[in-house]
Amino acid sequence: MDEKNTAEGSEQVVIFEEKITKVNGEVAIKRYQRGKFLGKGGFAKCYEATNLETKKVLAAKIIAKSSLTKNRARQKLISEIKIHKSLQNTNIVQFEHVFEDHENVYILLELCSNQTLNELIKRRKRLTEIEVQCYVAQIINALKYLHATNVIHRDLKLGNLFLNKSMELKLGDFGLATKLEFEGEKKRTICGTPNYIAPEVLDGKVGHSFEVDVWSLGVIIYAMLIGKPPFETPDVKTTYRKIRLNSYTFPEHVLISDAAKNLITRILNLDPVKRPTLDEIMSHPFMNTGGSIPKTLPLSTLACPPSASYNKQFQPSTNSSSLKMSVNAMPQRLTETTPNNQKNQQRPGNGSSDRFPLQKPSSSGNILEDNFGSSGLNNAQNAGYGGAQRPQSQKPNDIRSSQSQKTLTTPFGGTGMQGTHSVNNLGQRAPQQKQEIYVKKWVDYSSKYGLGYLLSNSATGVFFNDSTKIILDTKSLQFEYMERKGTDRQDICESHNLNDYPRELQKKVTLLQHFRNYLEGEQNRSDMAVEEYDSKQVVYVKKWMKTKHAIMFRLSNKIVQVNFTDKTEIILSSEHKMVTYVNKNGERSHYPLATALDSQNTEMAKRLKYTKEILTHMLNGGHTGDQRPNQMTGNKLVKLWTLKRLFKYKQISASKLTIFPLSNCSIYSGSLHQQQMYICSLSLISQFRTFKSLWVTQLKNSFIIKLKSQLKNLIEFNAKLTEF
Numbered sequence: 001m002d003e004k005n006t007a008e009g010s011e012q013v014v015i016f017e018e019k020i021t022k023v024n025g026e027v028a029i030k031r032y033q034r035g036k037f038l039g040k041g042g043f044a045k046c047y048e049a050t051n052l053e054t055k056k057v058l059a060a061k062i063i064a065k066s067s068l069t070k071n072r073a074r075q076k077l078i079s080e081i082k083i084h085k086s087l088q089n090t091n092i093v094q095f096e097h098v099f100e101d102h103e104n105v106y107i108l109l110e111l112c113s114n115q116t117l118n119e120l121i122k123r124r125k126r127l128t129e130i131e132v133q134c135y136v137a138q139i140i141n142a143l144k145y146l147h148a149t150n151v152i153h154r155d156l157k158l159g160n161l162f163l164n165k166s167m168e169l170k171l172g173d174f175g176l177a178t179k180l181e182f183e184g185e186k187k188r189t190i191c192g193t194p195n196y197i198a199p200e201v202l203d204g205k206v207g208h209s210f211e212v213d214v215w216s217l218g219v220i221i222y223a224m225l226i227g228k229p230p231f232e233t234p235d236v237k238t239t240y241r242k243i244r245l246n247s248y249t250f251p252e253h254v255l256i257s258d259a260a261k262n263l264i265t266r267i268l269n270l271d272p273v274k275r276p277t278l279d280e281i282m283s284h285p286f287m288n289t290g291g292s293i294p295k296t297l298p299l300s301t302l303a304c305p306p307s308a309s310y311n312k313q314f315q316p317s318t319n320s321s322s323l324k325m326s327v328n329a330m331p332q333r334l335t336e337t338t339p340n341n342q343k344n345q346q347r348p349g350n351g352s353s354d355r356f357p358l359q360k361p362s363s364s365g366n367i368l369e370d371n372f373g374s375s376g377l378n379n380a381q382n383a384g385y386g387g388a389q390r391p392q393s394q395k396p397n398d399i400r401s402s403q404s405q406k407t408l409t410t411p412f413g414g415t416g417m418q419g420t421h422s423v424n425n426l427g428q429r430a431p432q433q434k435q436e437i438y439v440k441k442w443v444d445y446s447s448k449y450g451l452g453y454l455l456s457n458s459a460t461g462v463f464f465n466d467s468t469k470i471i472l473d474t475k476s477l478q479f480e481y482m483e484r485k486g487t488d489r490q491d492i493c494e495s496h497n498l499n500d501y502p503r504e505l506q507k508k509v510t511l512l513q514h515f516r517n518y519l520e521g522e523q524n525r526s527d528m529a530v531e532e533y534d535s536k537q538v539v540y541v542k543k544w545m546k547t548k549h550a551i552m553f554r555l556s557n558k559i560v561q562v563n564f565t566d567k568t569e570i571i572l573s574s575e576h577k578m579v580t581y582v583n584k585n586g587e588r589s590h591y592p593l594a595t596a597l598d599s600q601n602t603e604m605a606k607r608l609k610y611t612k613e614i615l616t617h618m619l620n621g622g623h624t625g626d627q628r629p630n631q632m633t634g635n636k637l638v639k640l641w642t643l644k645r646l647f648k649y650k651q652i653s654a655s656k657l658t659i660f661p662l663s664n665c666s667i668y669s670g671s672l673h674q675q676q677m678y679i680c681s682l683s684l685i686s687q688f689r690t691f692k693s694l695w696v697t698q699l700k701n702s703f704i705i706k707l708k709s710q711l712k713n714l715i716e717f718n719a720k721l722t723e724f
């Protein structure tokens with residue numbers, strides 16, 4: 001391994017070379033540049049390594065030959081290489097190459113830049129059930145493949161479950177793996193990691209087989225849900241005793257489902273034969289809630305739980321039969337899988353769907369589809385929303401082209417979609433639409449208080465910087481105050497009247513009235529058509545976001561509205577499966593959602609595409625599938641979550657962590673982890689609290705300094721972008 005200095009003489013560049021002697025005696029050299037340090041194991045140090053020819057970045061496990069003096073260590077390494085080299089599966093760290101020089105053995109592996117589930121649990125403390133389902137499905141995919149090729153991993157643990165840049169789970173470290181030579185063979189070597197070791201391994205007499213991996217999987221499921229392994233104690237001997245006695249409990253303070261408890265209990269069976277098979281685990285009610293399981297999780301879950309809107313996509317439809325399945329309804333033991341029948345099994349990652357195919361999907365997997373109909377934005381064949389009937393109004397001859405649309409309204413202050421009708425080119429009247437509520441006017445005062453808005457039904461609302469919301473019905477003077485408490489995912493609504501409300505709301509009510517006066521301006525309040533007040537029907541802004549080109553509102557009636565800086569607007573109505581486009585002249589046209597993206601109105605289609613993109617960000621915690629947790633992602637997020645007024649905010653420094661509340665009241669935080677910058681934007685103050693404590697211990701001052709300078713650059717950059 002060569003260590004060279006760069007031209008600047010500052011940073012040390014380490015190159016390692018592979019010398020390949022060809023048949024004709026010529027020597028070819030492949031060079032790799034050692035990158036950042038990834039971690040250290042018992043024998044190996046792991047670094048990022050760039051193949052200088054192909055520029056491919058890999059993980060290089062570098063094992064000093066000096067550490068391999070003992071025959072056992074050498075044999076272990078040889079076995080690891082031999083087994084790992086032979087494996088190929090979506091959920092197994094891909095073995096790329098191995099070579100050696102005088103000093104070291106170099107094992108080149110697929111890079112898993114998002115660390116292991118061990119770090120994830122340390123950061124997040126514990127995971128939600130949907131996340132656990134997602135990881136379990138991937139672990140099982142890896143294990144089914146391994147077992148089908150007669151390999152037992154024997155060291156299944158959180159620390160050997162890696163996450164790559166796309167958040168795919170990859171099982172790694174085959175240092176203790178073994179390959180069975182014949183059917184029914186039992187292994188007797190006592191190996192594993194204390195917390196995860198199966199009782200029959202400790203026993204040593206009867207021998208062990210594939211079921212040890214199932215046991216460890218049970219420990220992993222418990223650890224992911226509870227936050228620590230079930231048999232963990234300060235000393236190994238006690239841990240072993242607890243394993244032998246199968247002595248563990250489910251702590252009362254952590255709420256987990258009965259299905260989860262049942263699955264863990266079934267897996268952690270002292271008798272290996274009685275443990276469920278991998279197929280049985282997959283069909284257990286914990287893994288079959290009637291909904292579907294995401295194939296991978298958003299990057300944001302590295303720091304915080306997935307959002308309620310994200311989870312919603314995977315929840316069961318109410319008529320799902322599997323919902324009714326009792327936790328005891330575990331299917332009869334299936335026949336053991338054999339290598340041959342494994343090969344034909346559909347594996348995650350191989351199909352085109354983005355979720356596991358094992359459950360009857362209740363939704364399509366695309367966020368937009370789930371919010372705007374099973375057709376998504378571009379499949380005209382399958383229009384439909386949330387399983388609802390296609391309304392009569394959407395018969396083919398109601399599908400109107402942009403040219404055929406005649407506007408009836410003006411954008412601001414006009415009636416918009418309120419009881420309007422459109423005329424198509426056949427001169428037919430399109431059916432009357434139900435009053436659709438949308439944002440008529442807004443004012444962004446989030447540099448101080450929040451976003452104020454006036455809805456088309458004349459209600460005035462404020463989305464405060466602390467994520468609480470208020471919405472006032474102008475005529476009845478009733479208002480709703482929405483707040484999320486603790487870990488609640490839903491807004492809790494309190495109804496009050498402007499003449500009688502709790503004292504603690506005084507400041508917010510005063511602000512609401514200021515916003516109202518400003519927004520209503522000259523309007524004559526008595527002219528406002530307000531329907532009878534029904535607090536359950538109240539519509540308000542649930543989320544909002546500003547980007548370089550637009551401001552987006554997501555309303556509680558599932559309307560998504562995007563007002564572009566050039567005065568054009570897109571209003572997506574999931575209820576009617578319609579897109580309303582307001583052009584620069586304020587002319588309104590309506591399109592069926594299913595065909596809108598393909599519309600000849602390219603201006604509209606372009607904006608719709610943009611809407612789709614930012615909506616995906618919004619719903620998916622700021623992450624889209626093709627992004628990496630690197631600075632680029634940061635840039636993009638920062639662009640999306642306006643930093644315009646960042647410096648007007650008080651920076652909250654918590655120990656070694658700096659957090660910046662943003663103008664749109666989401667929280668921005670960055671951290672540099674393994675020299676990678678993770679940026680998270682959270683829209684809830686309550687989430688922020690958890691988040692803060694999660695990261696406090698993770699950051700070093702040098703990271704913060706770097707982070708700050710990154711932010712400064714981004715702010716300058718962003719200042720140019722956000723001009724509203």
Ligand SMILES: Nc1ncnc2c1ncn2[C@@H]1O[C@H](COP(=O)(O)OP(=O)(O)OP(=O)(O)O)[C@@H](O)[C@H]1O
Nearest residue numbers: 038039040041042043044046059109110111112175
């Ligand atoms: N493919 C990879 N991508 C990214 N980081 C990796 C990868 N493989 C290993 N690492 C990092 O390198 C560290 C050491 O690797 P590993 O645990 O495989 O080494 P080891 O010496 O075989 O360890 P053990 O003592 O557990 O057998 C890991 O903890 C992890 O942080």
